Amino acid sequence: MLAMPAAAYAQSTTGSTTTAAAAADEDAAIVVTGSLIRNPNLVSAAPVIVTTAETIQLRASNVAEEVLRDIPGVVPSIGSAVNNGNGGASYVDLRGIGSIRNIVLLDGNRIAPSGLAGRVDLNNIPLALVERVDSLTGAAVTTYGADAISGVVNFVTKQDFSGIDLQLGTSLTEQGDGQTVRADLTIGGNFDGGRGNAVLSVGYQKADPVYQGAREFSANNVDSFTGAAGGSGTAIPSRFTGVRPIDATTGLPSTNPAVANGNLQLDPTTGTARALFAPFNFNPANIFQTPFERFNMYAQAKYDVSDHLEVYARGLFSKNTVNTVIAASGVFGSPVTINLNNPYLPAGLRNQFCAANVGSTTAYQARFTPAQCAAAATATGPTDPNYRTVETALARRTTELGPRISEYTTTIFDYRAGVRGAITDSIDYDLSGGYGESENRQALQGYVLTSKARNTLLANNTTNCISSDPGCVPVNWFGPAGSISPAQAAYLTAESSTVIKTSLAQARALISGDIGIALPSATDAIGFAIGGEYRKYTASQRADSLAKTPGELGGAGGAAPDINGGYDVKEVYGELIAPLVQDKPFFENLTLEAGARYSDYKVDAPGNPSYDTFTWKAGGTWEMVQGFKVRGNYSRAVRAPNIGELFTPVTTGLTNLSVDPCAGANPVTNTALRTVCLAQGAPATSIGGIQQPTAGQANLTTGGNLNLQPETANTWTVGAVFQPSFAPGLAITADYYNITVKDAVSSPLPGDIVAACFGAPPYTSPNANSAACQAIGRNPASGGLDGDPSTTRGLFAVQSNLGRIQTDGLDVTAFYSRDIGFAKLGLTGNFNYTFSSTFNADVTSPTGFARECVGYYSVNCSFTGSIQPKWQSSLRTTLGFNTFDVSLLWRHIDKVQQEPLDAVEQDPLFGSFGRIPSYNYFDLTGRFTIVENIALILTVTNLGDKKPPLVGSSAGSTSFNSGNTYPSTYDALGRRYAAQINVRF
Template structure:
């Protein structure tokens, strides 16, 4: 479906794909086939017997990849019953789940991949070996836009590929390779449902392809539709109620019903009046609607039932490709991609999340008991009790007629009240992407080819926030005169509806809910323009001892990235949208890069004893970056790789690769302004009574902006979410990395059909573009308190709520933690990959076994929070915590997937075994935040089994049935504080473990 408002989209597709599809229909008796991509993109054998591997630019008949590549085939995708590409990649060992369909609070409407757990910005997603337009200011490709119906296989290349594909490929690339020379018509219809009867999925894809002009031309068109329904956390027993990771008790948000107010003194249980004890700090107390007074204990708001485990998703997509042989030595090719997808995230209702407000004491809804507490809420500078207003002043203010009355009084407080009357918060993300590519390729000689192509793509992501309460209107509705039966807003806004925030759930009228409710939009647009030229082949000369000629590739590339974010006034105003986190400022940025590169493959010794084939390869790329900024930052980078393969005897090959890689900072890292948003922190060192007994701690809390009256009464961040201020930095430089792999390939002659690979990988990123983790920022200040700590930069960088002393609240007044961007980070990871493939005829059936196994030794991150060093190296493999789930979900030491298939004449049956190693609480987290409840401090190893069957109903008709999570294994329960909000949701980690339960899927394939 092509949007009528986008003439550019229409023009892009009309110029290439549509022309060739019309050609198919216009030529009688045209044979059917699919387009051929550029030669460097396919890890398969071409008609000329030339092998081309993902990760290389050279076609060479004896090339064996020096770097490990994990392959997922179209058959696997079909048996997995996946709707989107992110679900396919989630099961590959060594891939750490990133943003995807199982992420609700933190999903921006796009899905990403995170190779090796070092961040989704450190790998590249390719379509047939080429980049496509990114989905946001971080430059990442949205996996929701990949046309799965036309994908033949997915190659995941481990290790740096920056010399081949450019910056960002430090951990590798994921290359979606489309079907080549497709001929005929392929209709796929699929649907799925959980055993609980929810989470329905639907899929329909139609692909038509064929040849024309006596085989000189070829074109294909694929159109698809996919849809997924939500699964609510309230529909699963283990997630109905939020649980504290530390105690196991019910937990939730302090923004609840009834309302909570700051600056109050608790009721003295003896006198029934506000306490006059100066040792009792002013609190953040919840109103008891029955008595009209605020007391110390409050019931947390259970937000789980509103949240979802599977985000609603809907997509329309079109993919078209074509080629035409102008002559025997010249070919024109083109490809067009269009996608329109919609993702909704649904979270608990909005409200006033610690919003600073002013309340007049003659407000007709204000209970007398609460009025008296407001009047008595103050402690003098010397610590002696001193009422804000005398009892006489308070009584006179209660009956004041309005602002002109000399007895009129107001009080300032912060309001926390969940507005369930408004309904849930819904973020609707609508993304439109088109990407068009065209090129010419031909031959210089019989062994040397050239390829010149250009492409342009745009992505637009429009976020519409619904159900959010506006802080400015909340303030209007709290300044009320008149009577409870006839209240009148004091504001000049004639549409204002007075609201009773002092009652139970339902006290906000329908008219009041409509008045404070607002809708806001933020739009992010990105574009990528590319020109690429390459000459590749062989030099026609072999060195002594070898039979094959030296292969080479040389080329140049130009890329221009642009991105902008535009928000309406509501989204740009910090704290205006209740519960939306920070503001969404306008962002404009871009950069361009010019590159030249080359690769060599040199066969050294061939067909000799112990040297069946010894081949070396190398590559280098020079890049010139220029950033679109007033200061015009610029930098040059040089990357290189060296590797080789040694086939000692038939069936045994050794391989290795070493790369010097770089990653240039992306537009978001460069251009995002400083902005206050949300991060995860369960325990605030200044919370509770600790600052009362510790003079150094008290001094630090006060230096960070906590009022003296809050000491002893500061609360931990509500729902474990603290404010944090961060942003981009135009002074950032490219990060550098050293990556290397070494391994072996076994294809023993005594076991026909068996192939086994074992590879060790090691990645070290220096000068990493990074932000301190919340635990790092807190530890830098509170890790070793002294008398001088209150004046230390690490402590003064933390800024507290001026009303409550906490680290949460209105972002316009509470910056919270300061997480500055810098090049001070360091990342290290290493591990072993093993792949197993075996196929054989065992008499009664054909047996196929495919296994992928990963063991990660280390995955360490050091943010180095001070310029002088001293940062903590945080090991996260095998552990979970808030700090260990910021770049992605869990990373167990051992992961594996093993598929066993038996093929018969008319059907086959396949069992997939997925294993996830056990994990436990991160040791540093024990020190920083305290021990988890013993039952929540460890996760045992998990095994999932998925059963699939494929039946040939007729010659052209097949049926695939899949049962995912065959044994209906429930996910581990670790509470709601064991990780970041993005990945720890519903008391578990739904991106890693199956929170949906047993699911059934059916797919019908019709081909002719």
């Protein structure tokens, strides 16, 4: 008979989750996440949610991020459903306050991070050997480090494994795509009469892409605010700035002084630029499931040298490759120079360039006279006195080059070794050290090189460029799709690469146990732990000349500057757990917990910036009567700025912004608004013709700050555990949590930056002389906030300690198991209600405010992750029979709506796209015992094939709002079938 959930607080083997108490009660040898003290009677004052290995099997997932994403209270972070914005790694975001504010552990120890932010890549976790996953909120700062503000996620591997475990699995969507394959082999055994144990696990995992074009709801991009066809203004045919529109009466470029130079799209049929603006549909080339391939190895061993000395070691190696695929590259509003005798330049567009107004709004003056323009058209070259050029900004997709592909290959090794044993019968020691390195190599292909595009626009004929580059081939930028030949496309592109390396060296010493003395009112001895720790972090980023040159890679989102940084930290810490009263009326068990940690940080930078921090926690549990207890804890936490926040140079990249106050006709009649737009660098001829940021993406200039200080946080939880004797098999826990982060290392959100300068619509009183307005820099050619990062600063937001983050909520878990005669029934429920989650980017600013994002979505509510609903729950119901069991998982996501502040900024409100109803998903799993050692698991995910909600592709950040929906929160793949075979000996 297959194992079923045992009585309450026993660890389930059918995929349930339970509390830390269950782990402690089941096996006294387990060190519960959240404490360093071994105590068989320990019940942590901080709640811990435990996800078992069976849950992972029933989920049929390849990577840990997908498993954690289903836990209520965890906000989806970068993972397999993120395409544009995925750097080849997956992370977890506890409580929605940022993936940088939690710690990911393997068997209670840190492993080498991936990337400049110091986060652990979940793609490298060896799922096949994981026994359980502990998720702890709060009170972890003294145990695992001062930076565990929102908590820790601890992957606990199987210990003393003996035998052979082979797991083979595959899955496929109902539409026949997105196949995943998984094969893991684990071999372990005891040796030397049981004094030693060794285990080796090797694995291979692979996932195929799912393209947005393969789903009806995402095949065509939809604008979130109009409901019309959306997409990017960088399209085909090309778009040009500084062009006079065609007069409808004369058919010639307008000479009306009131008509501004436009940002117009070429009509290949007439050869003139008009206000066509057919958006480019970039959806079909984007993907909902990133292609993924991983090879991994994990080994661990231990050996009892004597009764008081055990040596142990473990090693991890993983190589994983993640591909992101996005729509074709191009030239994205970059300034270019075109000679008027260019062989591909249409006569009508040439005349528009010549007629461009260079005078004021009350006088008209063409750039060139008709005679000069005609002579320039037949000029023989730069030495010809009639030779003329014009400057414009070019926007054109190069679909002829294919999609932009970024291949991220991450290689990590991490090893740890140590000795541990007993000092006395009740006191143990543990000395260990470790070292790990991670390398993330990004290879880019399919990107247009802007410098080469500029070369190709200066040509006297179709064979030779005016450029000194001998390989230059003139390119027809003025034709329809397909007008760029293979030879021209080959010249325009080249592969580029960026490499990020990180390392972590660490050493740790710990003494723990009990002092052998109990208080007179208690029976158990007072437990303690004291220790010291040293960690050294380094990180670097190195890019080739193409990647580090601003604007060179068309559509790459900004330059990748060289970065080199590091810091080390020395820490001492201690914990105490003291049973105060036990086995007394109304005091079955009253226990106090306390801990403190002192940290000394040194930054590898000029002047050696340093800071000391002190963190502490206090908590306790009170079991009034058997089966009912209350618990609570309070902790002071800190987080030191990471290497990326400290050392990244100021660079220009991309952010999300749908509405630019200077776009459209408003600045023509609004004098104050016009003044600000001009002061920010918009040319006078662009007023009235400035376009909204293409594809909802504006430039953002930001960077690190060596003057940053650690952020501080107060976290506390209070809750109760109910295990009634009158209902055997039932256990219920309820815990309230509250986290407040002060001096948060952060930068303003796009909406904050715009509002600080322009205020609220209709933008009648912006001040061009204000610091907020002067910090914004516009495209000198188009006047917009997007374009070549070498010339367009866009919004400006450097890191500071001016932020404040607050969140609070309620976690409820319920467990029930019972023999109902014909089967064994198991129920496991996890529920989260988030009351609030606010972020204030600048508490010192008079315009600063705490932006509420629970239950809302918008560009500004994606500052840490995807959607965070108020209410989330998961309920698994399992029936166990003699040779099989069947399990149904119900996942509920509460309704959400457009952020009210964002709605105020939009005109009009985007109607039906402004809210998402509550969603319910059902997953069905059957597990069958074929023979004694072989089991078959069949899973159907999204049993009802429920389609995701449609909100368009400009309602939120590009990373999480893609394909007209939020694919990290809602299932964009549809019904999926999975099959697994487990062979165990």
